[in-house]
Amino acid sequence: MATDDKPLEDMKVDELRDVAREEGVKAPSSKNKGELVDAISDSTDGGSDTASDDDLGAGPDGGEVRTGDKNSKSLEYSQNITSTDEDPERQGRSLVTTHHEVIREWAEARGGRPATVPNSEYDGRPGRLRIHFDEQNGQLVDISWDDWFRTFDERRLNFIYQEDHTDGRPSTFFRLENPDTEGQGV
Structure with missing residues (x-):
């Protein structure tokens, strides 16, 4: 071809x-x-x-990592995950994705829900995005996955996360990062 x-x-x-x-x-x-x-x-x-059907929910970038002029070291050293079928190369590995279903499955497997920081809304849209785990009582406001992903995509964010700690325990570590903002989390 x-x-x-x-x-x-x-x-x-x-x-x-x-x-x-x-x-x-x-x-x-x-x-x-x-x-x-x-x-x-x-x-x-x-x-x-x-x-395949597993790619439903991949988002506008098909699950591919968004790059910019100011990519961080954490983005550079993370394994790109573009499907719910992919696994980390090893325990404790830093991972990165924009795939909606990968993010949703990861969060829900840990009891996480889409959320935002109270009083951070802007123009009627969610403000600072977070995943609400039970240990964060009252500090976050739950929102819908649709609103969370719409904001995530509009801001061109990457989801940097960890599936497991190096000892095999499930991890809730994640970071949202815009590749156009000096590698700082949002």
Whole structure:
């Protein structure tokens, strides 16, 4: 297969990742050049590496990490998760996603609910986004997942999180980060 008369093998990795996203290939940012070429070729032949019903809720970026001019070190060293089917490479690994269902499943598995900081609303929209775990009684206001994700996407945030501690205990660590704001959490 060729794109714009250019063979896949002659394309750069970033170009291949763009084509892979267009073809619905799962987790293109975690694949090397050879894997991308194979996955794109398979996707055009009806292969099994194409997007499925599991990709529903991926958000406007298909679950891919949002990048900007000021990416943080935590973003650079995190494993990108683009599907609910993906697992961390190892316990305690920092992970990053924009995939709505990955975030929702992670939060709900830990008793978390979408929330905002009281009195931080702006123009009728949620203010500072948080996940409300039971230990934070009264400090946060619950909101709907729809409002949470709409705000998350409008602000171009990444969800940096940890599935488990290095000893295997479930972790509730997460951080919301905008790649355009000096790597600071929001």
